[in-house]
Amino acid sequence: MPAPAAQPDEADRFWAKVDKTGSCWIWTAAKARGNYGSFHSSGRKGRTHRAHRYAYELLVGPIPAGLYLxxxxHNEDPACPGGDNCPHRRCVNPAHLEAVTPRENSLRGVASAALNARKTHCDKGHEFTPENTHHIKPSKSQPNGARRCRACRRETQARWKARQAIT
Ligand SMILES: [Zn+2]
Ligand SMILES: [Zn+2]
Ligand SMILES: [Zn+2]
Structure with a gap:
């Protein structure tokens, strides 16, 4: 094992805040802007880290300068709402993280947006007709905007209402 950048007790303190019960290791403590996990290291060099970057450096090694994780x-979950509601941002499992250049990172975003734009039906098989399509405004994380299926949204709301009625 190469010596990690952090003190051993610091690493223990970090992992105590992580829920490893699923395939994604979910950061359960403080969150930074954009809902990324945030970890404050203590000691003389104490500072605030993005939790997923900290986990990667603990288990894999230093992130080369200029690279993003x-x-x-997230890329493999087409159902993810993305943006600040993306649950994957809090995932600190290094096996789910890959260091890429900013260029690769934005190309991947464009590629998946293009792929989604070509789909004629949602994952449940409802057609993306003009009436059935809810358009989401472009944002920083989804520069091309997104489409949501209205039929799916109605079904989700109906299921939710039914559950409320039971309890
Ligand atoms: Zn994950
Ligand atoms: Zn996501
Ligand atoms: Zn649908």
Missing amino acids: DHLC
């Missing part, structure tokens, strides 16, 4: 689990 891409969440592979």
